[in-house]
Amino acid sequence: MLKSLQEWVMLFVIIGFMILIGNWIGYDVMPLAAMPGIVTLALISLAGLVIHRLIGYKKIPSIAYIGILAFVLTIPGVPGSEQIVAWTSKVNLLAIATPILAYAGISIGRSWADFARLGWKTIVVGMCVLLGTYLGSAIVAEIILRMQGII
Incomplete structure (x- = not known):
């Protein structure tokens, strides 16, 4: 499990850095403002993966544990939930x-x-x-832009 944990942490560091850069370039969110949210999301994901590995029930995917954990941590009234929501809202x-x-x-x-x-x-x-995705997006964009009078 230690080897998996090391691989997961390394993967989260690499992807977290890429998210930080993408959030900065694409959405003008400064890296220091987005860093707590990215770290929070990575820690929740890491905890969900560890829970999945410890429980060992393979029929439930790890994303279910991650989602349930994130849901519970952000329920209003749970200590720290407001801070988690504030941090993660800065990450697009x-x-x-x-x-x-x-x-x-x-x-x-x-x-x-x-x-x-x-x-x-x-x-x-x-x-x-x-x-289909491309054509659907183009049709929706065309309709919205025509409704707004832009084209």
Whole structure:
């Protein structure tokens, strides 16, 4: 477990740094203002992973433990919940999602053999999902911009 803990901490440090930079560049939140929120999110995630490993029940994913822990810690009335909410509100969701999705892409990219076993249908479905997402976003943007009279 110690080796896993070291790997998790290293991963959180790297991703936390990337979130810090993305939050600063993309959303003009100064790194010192976002640092407590990023550290808080990393500690909650680390605690959830440790709880998952200690309980050992593999049918419940670790994200469930992380979510439940975060929910409990931010319930109004729980000591420190207001401070946790204040810290984490300075961290933008997209600044978090970008490095995590990049990490997921890299981990998928390392197992091309597994991806190839899924077959050509997966590529077609993936392309349709990407195209649908793009077209859906473009249509929504077009409607909103027309309603506002911008275009």
